[in-house]
Amino acid sequence: MSLSEYVASRWDTLSLAAAEHALVVAIAIGIATLAGVGIGLVTHRVPRASNASLAVSAGILTIPSLALLTLLIPITGLGWTSTLVALTAYALLPIIRNTVVGLRGVDRATVEAGRGMGMSRVRVLMKVQLPLAWPLILTGIRVSTQMLIGIAAIAAFVDGPGLGTQIFEGLSRLGSVNSLNATLAGTFGIVIVALLFDLFFSVVRHLTTPRGLRVRN
Amino acid sequence: MFETDTGGAQIQLRALTKQFPGQAEPAVDSVDLDIPAGELVAFVGPSGCGKTTTMKMINRLVEPTSGEIRIGGEDVLALPPDELRRHIGYVIQQIGLFPHLTIGENVGLVPKLLGWDRPKAEARTEDLLALVNLEPGEYRDRYPRQLSGGQQQRVGVARALAADPPVMLMDEPFGATDPITREHLQNEFLKLQKDLRKTIIFVTHDFEEAIKLGDRIAVLRNQSHIAQYDTPANILANPADDYVASFIGADATLKRLALMTVDEVPTEGPPDPALPQVETGTSLREALDLMVANGTDRCSSPAGVLSYTALCASIGREEVAAGDR
Ligand SMILES: Nc1ncnc2c1ncn2[C@@H]1O[C@H](COP(=O)(O)OP(=O)(O)OP(=O)(O)O)[C@@H](O)[C@H]1O
Numbered sequence: 076m077s078l079s080e081y082v083a084s085r086w087d088t089l090s091l092a093a094a095e096h097a098l099v100v101a102i103a104i105g106i107a108t109l110a111g112v113g114i115g116l117v118t119h120r121v122p123r124a125s126n127a128s129l130a131v132s133a134g135i136l137t138i139p140s141l142a143l144l145t146l147l148i149p150i151t152g153l154g155w156t157s158t159l160v161a162l163t164a165y166a167l168l169p170i171i172r173n174t175v176v177g178l179r180g181v182d183r184a185t186v187e188a189g190r191g192m193g194m195s196r197v198r199v200l201m202k203v204q205l206p207l208a209w210p211l212i213l214t215g216i217r218v219s220t221q222m223l224i225g226i227a228a229i230a231a232f233v234d235g236p237g238l239g240t241q242i243f244e245g246l247s248r249l250g251s252v253n254s255l256n257a258t259l260a261g262t263f264g265i266v267i268v269a270l271l272f273d274l275f276f277s278v279v280r281h282l283t284t285p286r287g288l289r290v291r292n
Numbered sequence: 293m294f295e296t297d298t299g300g301a302q303i304q305l306r307a308l309t310k311q312f313p314g315q316a317e318p319a320v321d322s323v324d325l326d327i328p329a330g331e332l333v334a335f336v337g338p339s340g341c342g343k344t345t346t347m348k349m350i351n352r353l354v355e356p357t358s359g360e361i362r363i364g365g366e367d368v369l370a371l372p373p374d375e376l377r378r379h380i381g382y383v384i385q386q387i388g389l390f391p392h393l394t395i396g397e398n399v400g401l402v403p404k405l406l407g408w409d410r411p412k413a414e415a416r417t418e419d420l421l422a423l424v425n426l427e428p429g430e431y432r433d434r435y436p437r438q439l440s441g442g443q444q445q446r447v448g449v450a451r452a453l454a455a456d457p458p459v460m461l462m463d464e465p466f467g468a469t470d471p472i473t474r475e476h477l478q479n480e481f482l483k484l485q486k487d488l489r490k491t492i493i494f495v496t497h498d499f500e501e502a503i504k505l506g507d508r509i510a511v512l513r514n515q516s517h518i519a520q521y522d523t524p525a526n527i528l529a530n531p532a533d534d535y536v537a538s539f540i541g542a543d544a545t546l547k548r549l550a551l552m553t554v555d556e557v558p559t560e561g562p563p564d565p566a567l568p569q570v571e572t573g574t575s576l577r578e579a580l581d582l583m584v585a586n587g588t589d590r591c592s593s594p595a596g597v598l599s600y601t602a603l604c605a606s607i608g609r610e611e612v613a614a615g616d617r
């Protein structure tokens with residue numbers, strides 16, 4: 076069977092796996108964005124706090140994904156939950172980092188002008204610093220997403236959702252019927268999911284970057 | 293918020309001091325200053341002498357280490373800072389417009405914070421943009437990055453004026469403008485201030501600007517120590533010491549002439565159409581310029597003939613009067 080015949084014959088399984096792959100990444104990114112931006116907002120003014128959160132999230136990232144997933148089995152079991160927990164944890168570093176750098180990078184004069192006009196600190200943070208830091212934060216989210224799409228394949232080891240199952244099934248039966256097709260279909264599927272996410276982020280970036288930051292003379 | 297008779301409120305600083313942590317000497321050391329309601333005081337002094345720090349203590353962007361600040365008799369340090377700042381216009385030295393908001397939104401921000409309704413805030417924004425010479429139709433919907441530095445500075449001034457605050461703190465508001473725009477802005481600002489009578493602290497490095505705009509000038513040394521605090525005419529006629537004189541420069545007398553008009557000098561005889569003509573309200577400096585340019589020692593105003601001798605005498609008399617103090 077050729078690859079295209081294989082894909083056609085397993086279309087239901089493959090498209091469901093791809094959808095689940097995208098979904099688990101999307102949920103993890105959603106949670107990590109809320110948590111990471113939140114941590115960045117709270118800690119960016121206190122170097123000690125932001126450095127600590129960066130160190131922790133960087134530490135998580137050094138744990139091999141297979142090891143982290145295995146460690147999670149006794150706690151959250153097999154399947155979706157463990158996958159989500161691991162992916163969320165991996166996504167934090169780029170998001171926290173870019174949030175902290177973005178918020179700190181806003182011109183001091185701009186912040187001071189806001190305070191000088193009688194805007195509260197929280198208001199300056201939410202209405203001035205956050206919009207100005209947003210393009211950088213979004214870049215962090217985008218980097219995390221690309222990273223998670225790859226890592227999510229490994230979730231197959233804890234019986235997690237996604238295209239990883241195809242790849243690893245194929246690899247484990249290498250040489251037998253359709254094993255190469257399964258691995259290739261899974262890999263291409265992941266590439267396509269990654270491309271679609273990137274397209275999505277291009278659109279989001281365009282729609283959410285304040286116009287005043289895009290204009291040039 | 294503040295008690296005012298004019299458009300402005302009196303500002304009193306008492307032993308106002310700021311010691312930044314980790315620095316050997318205070319940045320501002322025990323400043324005492326009274327600014328009458330409705331007057332514009334120009335702060336002049338070298339870079340780093342504490343002008344900005346002194347101003348920022350008044351709107352509490354910098355918390356004083358010790359001392360007292362009163363505006364319209366009210367103890368500023370007892371007021372909620374955010375509420376206080378909404379009633380003090382602040383033009384920041386680095387301009388500091390919000391790049392993600394349009395010019396109109398930048399100017400309308402404080403009225404919005406104060407809860408003005410939309411039509412009122414929008415009308416105000418239009419008026420203010422026109423006032424600082426930016427055609428509202430053209431500029432309201434632009435973004436700060438689409439404006440030149442001087443234009444941004446004017447938006448900064450409009451923004452500070454937006455909620456009609458009784459007190460304005462202006463940190464080199466016209467620093468980034470070319471001489472012609474600058475002169476235009478100064479003139480517009482003078483006209484405006486004549487009507488509004490706000491209490492204004494105006495920092496400038498340009499002594500000419502201080503003379504032109506200031507009801508009084510505070511010449512500052514390091515740590516905001518006040519070297520002299522007086523009207524421009526008195527400072528020019530009687531600089532307190534060499535330090536103050538060094539700010540005035542070599543042409544103190546010409547600067548004094550610039551502060552007086554032909555109407556203040558006694559004339560001789562009826563107007564003479566054969567002489568160079570000056571209008572009422574012309575400064576004595578311009579009159580002198582005209583005489584020198586025409587090689588005459590007389591010119592004619594609608595009130596009569598003005599002589600070089602009378603012009604000199606008017607300065608001399610001023611000097612005696614000031615010396616009596
Ligand atoms: N936040 C700060 N922390 C520590 N030192 C400061 C701070 N702000 C100002 N200073 C110091 O206080 C002194 C006065 O500074 P300030 O900004 O008031 O000067 P300035 O008169 O406004 O100068 P310029 O004309 O250059 O604007 C300087 O020595 C400066 O280094």
Ligand SMILES: [Mg+2]
Pocket residue numbers: 343344345385463
């Ligand atoms: Mg300054």
